[in-house]
Amino acid sequence: MGNNRFDAAAGSGTAVPELGAADIKQFDEDGYLVLPGFLPAPLVERTKAEVDHWVDSGLRERSIASAVSPEAHGIPPLMELEMEAHGRLLVHPPLLAVLAQLLGPAFAFHHLHSDRRPPGSPGKDWHHDYEQEPQGERTHVMVHALHYLGGLNASVGGLALLPGSHRQTAEKTARAHLGTVEVPGEVFIGELQPGSTVLIHSALFHTRRAAPRGESRERYMVDSSYVQGGVRWPPAKPYWRHMLGRARELGLAGDRWPDLFAEHHFTEYRPAGPASGARQGPEAGA
Template sequence: MALRAPTSDAPTRTGPAPLSTAQVEQFHRDGFLVLPGFLPDDLVTRLRPEVDRWVDEGLRARSIACAVDPAATGLPPVLELELPAHGALIAHPPLLELLARLMGPSFVFHHLHSDRQEPDRPGKPWHHDYEQHPQTDRTFTMIHTLHYLDGLTEDTASLVVLPGSHREVAAKDARADRGTDPLPGELVLDRLPVGSTVVLHSALFHARRALPGGRGAHRYFLDSSYCQTGRRWPPVKPYWRYALRRARELRLDGGRWPELFAERHFTEYERPA
C-alpha cells in the first residue's frame, strides 16, 4: 500500500531553517527531503507572473525547440535564468546553504526548468534524472530541487517518490513500463503549502501522477538542478555554455559560490539518440 506524507487540513508554511543531522541522514537514506513553505512569500509572488510569461509568450516552447534542433533555431530569445526571480531562485541563499550541507561546499548549477502544468496534462511515468552515460555508479551526488509555487493540493497532480531507489544503478527509464501505477513502498506527496520544495537525489525514481479525468488546477512548477563537483557531468542543453556565461555576467552567485557556474565541470553536449 502507498504511504502518504503527513498532512493537515490547513498546511502551514515553515520557511527555511538549517538542516538537522537527522534530515541529512534521511536524505542520504531515503533520497529526498520535503520542505513545506521553503520559499519566501515575496519570491513566490515574483516567480508566478514570470512562469506565466514563460508559458504564455511561447518562451518555454522556443527554449525546447532550441534544445531539440539548435542548428535550425539558434539560441533561445530569453533564458529562464534571465528572468529576475528565476535567477534569484537558482542562487537563493537558503537553498545553496542546504545544498552545501548535502553535497559539500563545491557544486555546480546544472539546469533550470519552469512550467505551468495544465490539469489535463498526462502524468509522467516513473523515472530518475541522474545524468550519467552509461549509468555506472552513484559516487557523486546530483540533486533536483522541485519547487511548487502553489503547493500541492487535492486539485493538482501529485508527486510520487520511491524511497531508497537512488541507491540503485539503473537506467532512467527502468520503471517506465509501469507508467504512473502505484509501486510497493512508494510515498505520495499531495498536500504541501504554498512555496514548498522537495529536494530529490537525482537518481531517485519518481513520477507525476495526474488526477483522473483531466480535472483540477494548474500546477506551477520549477526544477533547479545542481551537481557535486569532482567529476565532469553531461549537460542536457546544447546551449549550456551560453547559459553559464549569462549566469556569470548577471552575477547570480553573489560572489560567494565560485564553482556554481564554472564550465569545467561538464563534458561536451551529446544529442540524445
C-alpha cells in the same frame, strides 16, 4: 522533524536553515527531503508571474526548440535564469545553504526548467533524471529541487517517490513500463502548501501522478538542478556554455559561490540516446 518533513524553515522564507543529522541521513538513505513553505511568498508570486509570461509568450516552446534542434534554432532569445525572480530562485540563499550541507562546498548549477501545466494534464511515468553516460555507480550526487509554487493538492495531482531507489544503477526509463501506478514502498506527496520545495537525489525514481478526478487547476512547477563537484557531468543543453556565461554576467552567484556557474564541471554536450531517457529540453521534471 516528523513525518519526513523538514520544519526548520517552514514559513520563514529567508532564514538560513541548518539540516539535522536525521535530515541528512534521510536524504542519503531515502533520497529525498521535503521542505514545506520553503520559499518566501513574494518570491513565489513574482516567479509565478514570470512562469505565466514564459508559457504564454511562447518562450518556453522556443527554448525547447533550441534544445532539441540547435542547428535550426540556435541560442534561445531568453532563458529561465535571465528572468529576475527565476534567477533569484536559482540562487535562493537558504536553498544553496541546504545544498552545501548535502553536496559539500563544491557544487554547480546544472539546469533550470519552468512550466505551468494546464488542467487535465496527464501524469509522467516513473523515471529518474540522473545525468550520467553511461549510467553507472552513483559516486556523486545530483539534486533536483522541485519547487511547487502553488503547492500540491488533489486538484493538481501529486508526486510519488520510491525511497532508496537512487542507489540502484538503472536507466532513466527502467520503470517507465509501470506508468504512474502505485508501487510497493512508495511515498506519495499529495499535499504541500504553496512555495514548497522537494529535494530529490536525481537518481531517485519518481512519478508525477495526475489528480484522481482530473486536474482542475494549473500546476506550477520550477525545477532547479545542481551537481556535486569532483566529476564531470553531461550538460543539459547544447547551449550550456551560453547559459553558464549569462549566469556569470548577471552575477547570480555573488562572491559566496564562485564555482556555481563554472564550466569545468561539465563534459561536452551530446544529445541523449533513446535508451538513456532523452533530455528533451525544458520538461519540468515532476
